[in-house]
Amino acid sequence: MKISIAKVKNLSHRYSRDWAIRDINFEVFNKGIMGLLGSNGAGKSTTMNILCGVINQTEGEVYIDGINMREQPVEAKKLIGFLPQKAPLHTELTVDEYLIHCAHLRSIPSKQIPEALEIAKAKCGISHFSKRVLKNLSGGYQQRVGLAQAIIHNPKLVVLDEPTNGLDPNQILEVRKLIKEIAEDRAVILSTHILSEVQATCDNIVMVENGRIVFADTLYAFNNYIEPNTLIMELKELPAEQDLLKVEGVAGVSFIDGSRVRITFQGKGNITERLIKHSVEMGWSLTEIYFEKTSLDGVFAQLSGKAPKN
Numbered sequence: 042m043k044i045s046i047a048k049v050k051n052l053s054h055r056y057s058r059d060w061a062i063r064d065i066n067f068e069v070f071n072k073g074i075m076g077l078l079g080s081n082g083a084g085k086s087t088t089m090n091i092l093c094g095v096i097n098q099t100e101g102e103v104y105i106d107g108i109n110m111r112e113q114p115v116e117a118k119k120l121i122g123f124l125p126q127k128a129p130l131h132t133e134l135t136v137d138e139y140l141i142h143c144a145h146l147r148s149i150p151s152k153q154i155p156e157a158l159e160i161a162k163a164k165c166g167i168s169h170f171s172k173r174v175l176k177n178l179s180g181g182y183q184q185r186v187g188l189a190q191a192i193i194h195n196p197k198l199v200v201l202d203e204p205t206n207g208l209d210p211n212q213i214l215e216v217r218k219l220i221k222e223i224a225e226d227r228a229v230i231l232s233t234h235i236l237s238e239v240q241a242t243c244d245n246i247v248m249v250e251n252g253r254i255v256f257a258d259t260l261y262a263f264n265n266y267i268e269p270n271t272l273i274m275e276l277k278e279l280p281a282e283q284d285l286l287k288v289e290g291v292a293g294v295s296f297i298d299g300s301r302v303r304i305t306f307q308g309k310g311n312i313t314e315r316l317i318k319h320s321v322e323m324g325w326s327l328t329e330i331y332f333e334k335t336s337l338d339g340v341f342a343q344l345s346g347k348a349p350k351n
């Protein structure tokens with residue numbers, strides 16, 4: 042059953058004169074990963090910081106499991122685990138010392154700390170590093186410790202700001218896998234400007250640009266947001282450009298190699314049907330025809346208003 046864990050209503054914030062975010066609305070449910078996507082300066086950190094009660098918004102409301110963050114910040118914050126862009130690690134401490142310190146900060150009763158510690162360490166795959174000093178851990182393992190501190194109090198919502206920033210490719214894969222595991226039994230909000238991160242981890246996307254939401258839906262919808270306007274035909278023998286241009290809707294032709302041609306078309310209609318019919322009539326021996334999907338980068342560029350004008 043879908044249970045609402047976080048609700049952001051008409052959220053706006055200005056630091057001094059200019060609005061950093063304006064009229065942001067979204068809802069997060071009890072399981073899975075919501076990606077907060079946007080380019081640098083779009084307003085992601087501002088939104089996350091308000092959501093976690095780090096700063097107070099200028100306008101609007103945040104509810105965590107029905108609790109108003111502005112009115113009952115202590116109660117609301119108990120339900121959230123937060124890993125900011127720069128993990129708040131005390132690098133002179135061992136993993137155990139640091140996590141015990143975090144458990145105290147989270148007001149976990151002393152008797153329950155050993156169990157909470159073991160669960161968080163096991164989940165994050167760091168049990169074997171309990172006595173290791175944090176500064177002697179790799180970036181990937183330091184980030185695991187950062188994740189362990191975010192879940193030590195078993196929060197309903199975990200908020201992660203650019204969690205794979207600065208990690209090497211292998212560490213990125215491992216941390217993403219871990220985030221997915223964490224999201225199996227709680228809600229995760231992950232902020233990023235990296236499209237592949239969203240593609241690899243998120244179920245839903247809220248995209249902000251210039252402080253406003255420009256897209257909010259599933260990853261599937263995001264990938265299919267823009268209708269294709271190109272298709273590829275594969276033929277045994279390539280026809281002449283002018284013969285292809287005769288087909289209604291064909292706006293451009295570019296040959297890829299000895300057997301493939303990219304067709305740019307206008308209007309929706311049944312362009313493939315027309316091209317297939319024409320191929321049969323002309324005896325072109327068409328072997329394959331398929332639409333080209335707009336790449337995720339293309340969707341991102343269009344949504345953030347940076348698409349090159351044709």
Ligand SMILES: Nc1ncnc2c1ncn2[C@@H]1O[C@H](COP(=O)(O)OP(=O)(O)OP(=O)(O)O)[C@@H](O)[C@H]1O
Nearest residue numbers: 056057061079080081082083084085086087088234
């Ligand atoms: N403390 C601050 N004082 C004044 N302006 C700020 C402050 N923090 C952020 N801003 C401005 O608010 C806007 C949104 O910034 P924010 O950090 O929320 O974006 P972001 O999407 O998280 O970007 P990044 O990925 O670079 O952190 C930007 O124009 C930024 O310059």
